[in-house]
Amino acid sequence: MNKDMLLTVDRRKPEPLWHQAEKAIRERIEAGEWPPGTQIPAEDKLCEWLGVSRITIRHALRNLESIDLLRREHGRGTFVRNASVVAGPRGLTSFTTEMAAIGLKVGSRLLSQEIVPANAAIAAALGIEEGDDVVRIRRLRLGNGDPIGVQSAHLRFDRVPGLIEQDLSEGSLYQHLERLYGIKPIEATETYRVGPAGAEDAALLGVVEGSPSFIVERITVDARGPFETTLSVMRGDRYEIRSVLRA
Template sequence: MSDTPAPIYQRVKQAIISQIRAGHWQPHQRVPSESELVTELGVSRMTINRALRELTSEGFLIRMQGVGTFVAEAKAHTALLEVHNIADEIAARGHRHSSKILQLKARAANDEEAAALDIQPGQQLFYSQIVHYENDVPVQIEDRCVNPSAAPDYMKQDFDQVTPYIYLTQAAPLTAGEHIVEAVVPTLQERELLQLDEQEPGLVIHRRTWSGKTVVTAARLLYPGSRYQLFGRFTHQR
């Protein structure tokens, strides 16, 4: 068994989780600011930011832009499949992430997209299509529709430098999500983008996320069936 210490941001996360579980930080209580935590814990602001961002995605905290970070209400139901930043997943495997932006535009929502985002058909949405690479091998095509009311500056982001996940979790903190998983036959264009053989299947995750009562984004994430597997973990509490 490895005795390598956990990364600093992971230890920060565990320290915050311990405060919440011990009842020192109550639901709806405002937690110290990033600057205060930097001083208190003696770590970098980048480390604190990453810890708070991941704890928000995992449902422990709620971040309200311009207001602060608060302890989330404890949930009585089983947690949803976690939502992660693909760049972090790739880095955790010791590999290099890169991406290529194929499309980034504002356009009118069709009926299906409007239903997914809970907006009116014809209403403007933001659309992006990005291919993600792991050590220069394509591993995901990300087709994403974004609700402009939840993420108004989406089109201004430099997605060569940050993933949509990073901006969206800051602009509209994740409070709920849903996943639908299915096997698909990729189109010719998708096979070319993912460098798939003719008979190779694709694995798709259809994901919607909410911030409060607002649907923030609806994404279609296509993976090569032979180079990717889904992993989930759950615990059973009596």
């Protein structure tokens, strides 16, 4: 890294030093000199190049971390963050709505839509008998053109007659369900765990088989009861969960 290419701070300016340092670092990121995944120079190097104190640099780095441009890894350093989906407190929304709300261009690739028999877990989630027909819709979900997750939704066949013939390649599944069947979700239960990406999902997500992933199980209900259960495998480096805890 050529330090002459870095902006420097000017103590004659009324602008705070930490803000000038933040702008200098951010410019390098936005110019592509430090692409996503790159480890930026250590704090002492940044102090030397910018001519500011460690406190000033830490203030700048904290601000850049708070707007998701950087991430700190304990014992390793500070890295330019990959574009990621941050899931925090939210209402009951579809993936499409959730992505749009955080400014990502939503994309989806329909992998399959078919009728399959419900296994024991799906039957229990939907309140049907094992072996009953369900509609399975499998999609690759994208944010700004990059793969984020693989979602497999299972819906009660008796609630969505004819769905299998519909074009579900575009738009929100919940919008289709409301338009076609008057189904409006009112509550969902989600369970998160960390697990390895299987070979098929890993290939779709562009990661190595066995890479850590968020496994998200969701059961969604409307006024008549559970109508959908979804299993999502989300890229661990592009999906986060953030909660705010208050006393």
